Amino acid sequence: MTVSDQTLAQGLSTKEKIKIIIVLAVPAVIENFFQTMLGFADTFFVAQIGLEEVSAIGVTNAVLAIYFAIFMAVGVGVNVLMVNAAGAGNYKRASKVAQQGIILASFIGLFTGLVTFIFAEPLLRLLGVEQRVLEIGALYFRIVAVPSIFMAYMFVLSSVLRGIGNTKSPMKAVIIANVVNIILDYVLIFGFLFIPALGIVGAGIAGVFARIVGTVVLVYYIQKNNQITFYKEWWRIHKDYQKELLGLGTPAAGERLAMRIGQVVYFGFIVALGTNTFAAHQIAGNIETFSYMIAYGFAAAATIIVGKQVGAGNYNEAKSYAKLISDISAFFMIFMGVLLFLLGEWIGSFFSEDSVVIAEIGTALKIAAVFQPFLAILLILTGAYQGARNTKYPMYLTTMGMWIVRTGLVYMLAVQMNMGIAGVWTAIGIDIVFRAIVLWYRMEKNKWIKTEEQMSFKDRVECQCHPQTKQPRMNECVNNY
Template sequence: MVQTLRSDESNSQILKTIFFLAMPAVIENFFQTILGFVDTLFVSKLGLIEVSAVGITNAILAVYFAVFMSIGVAANVFIAKFQGAGNKEKAKEIGHQSIILAIILGVLFGLISFFLAEPLLRLMGVENSVLKSATSYFQIVATPSIFISLMFVMGSILRGNSDTKTPMKISIYMNLIHIVLDYILIFGFFFIPALGLEGAAYATVIARILGVIGLSFYLLKYDAFTASPFAWKINKQIQWNLITLGAPAAGERLVMRIGQVLYFGMIVALGTNTFAAHQIAGNIEVFSYMIGYGFAAAATTLVGQRLGAADIQGAKRYANLSILSGAVLMTIFGVFLFMMGEWAAHYFTDDVKVVQQIKLALQIDAFIQPVLAAVLILKGVYQAAENTKFPMYSTAIGIWIIRTAGVYLLGVHLGFGIAGVWIAIGLDNLYRAIWLGINYRNGRWLKYIKINESSKGIKSS
């Protein structure tokens, strides 16, 4: 399961290894996005109240995901590091400790979801007409948060061991089962009654449980962890290292969410059509993120393994070629956005004015794609070096200052509308690419790692 990396590899061999890890992650992201579309489509047949209930629940769950994903990032980084150092037992121990942490956090968030569902939803500004449906859906989906946390962490353990195919396969099977269960439990089938919105919630939970079972099977099969109870004693030092590395990664995602709240209100002020166009353009652009996140995942694992082997130059080669290959593919996707944006927009709306705004947004976004690729993959490289703080800082400045101020100045004050909004998004990404790139070139991305300790412990400087 673990890739054998050699310091004498040619560029073509490195590219082959990168694509071997990146493409399954890209495919996995694609299926997850498709599931989101299908899920929304089914729920929309029930009515606007149900759509609102799911939407507000997902907004809260985004915070949960940020926390769980951050533990997955930390597990991936440390496991890749110890695999690169040839310390397989330590890598296995990291897997054990990350699963323990996932269970603790999953149970904690589950209890919060069960007992505080209604207050949380009221805090989000849910209308009374939606509150009952939203509370029921939220409690069913979020109370078993342990399965959400375990899915994130178990998938990350496999990726840290250079296996991106298994999470992809599990995700595909899980999503297909989810779609079938969605239809059966929402609308009913033969003797199974129609459960409506609650059916959608139960379908989600069942799919996640099956996903955890599938990932557990492969982790045991590949000896990535052991079922022996003696191996599951809490190691406070490792737990602390997982939390301190993961916290800034979670912080970055929360920073992004808060930033979106800041500038979304400005876009709403531009008019309903403009906001709708912005949202639809974002739904189309999301497919480019699949590419970027896939290559970022590959970079985190491969760069982490080279750093674990104390091979900084090898780590840089993998980082450089990951960025280059991801940027090329996202540039090609950018050409599609520029040429076919109007065609894609017609799948979402027939309003001519909205379609023209979507087309303009996507044509601007086409030029952002290579810059966005650099930002996403560089974040993966920084994570491999146990540096999750720099990406968080760059995101905070980029979205809170550059993007928010840009949307107001260009979109609202100067009257550029949707064009001003997407130019501001481009400027934010350009700033982050330059800031992360400069610190990568001058070696400051390695600030929080001690290469010579890679086979001894995980204590950062």
């Protein structure tokens, strides 16, 4: 019995469930580690050039995060529909979902590339950066984001593999892409032998090549998998599937966009505090993302396991797994919080020699350390809600948290009360706690799963068909929808 099959087994002990969770989560954690390294390596190497270049990458990443939100949303739709279909044993439908997701990713990737080419400067100018940072940032932005179709493919192709319970192949693809990125970063940023030093331009070129390599590797692993079968006649737009993907993906995109646009607004407040404070905030954020990798890995496992249980109609098991994964992730994140608290300032010293910047990095990470277990619960439950086909409520909650709680408190604490970077990170922590508590409360009240009665008729039929007997619990079965 495979891990994918075991996720649907009934009557498992807590120990057996933990084993399933770990087997699925660990590759996703490692994948997230190396995914984080893609941005971390750029920031680390470019920090050796100057703080203006670090800020340029920071403001570019703030806009790219909006693109990532859209790409990730398509991936969420693909992942959820595929795990639900796999839970019902319908791998034909899972394959169709995968192909439609790739088509959607292609269109979106080309569109964001065009937007970047035309509007790079205006988009970065919205952040209120200094002219020199704007010039450097616009150049870097165009290099990395005009070919953003490869970013889209990496998100969606990874989701396709996770949709059938395969978390190892995306991990391998990201590791390979990371090795390529780090080598090219060093060679192209600083120069090597006959290759001239290209600075921040080299960092951008390295990232693009790394994503191309990652895309090729993911395609290779999909072709090797016998649970997914692509057919030539399915490479056309299918309105019903696109509606489903957008129905799940749009709220997920809305959630990410609410977060990123809110981030853009409070980034403006941080920029107003000074270039050094913004650089410290950016570096602290890059360091903290190493703790995110654990929670995101377990969140991926939560989406897969909960999605399969919901697809099979095992709602109590879905809730049991969601709570167990939250507990396990919180335990690991407490450990990461201790490391951030004790070592944050020391790690920051590798990024800057400015004593004020280093001290501010340490302050930010000490505050972040306190909120790590709440961050774990927030991310895992968001993944669980997605697996339960409920992507709208996290969107509403994130919008409220980012625009009312976080952005409002950043302005009040950091600007009005002159708390500086301590006020920024305290506001972020309060928002995290607020959203984690609300998601947990709704799960306890059983108001978190999109039930059969709330689904469309076609969805209900699809979920109720038994893969072998073809006998539905409803009046008819649509096998080829």
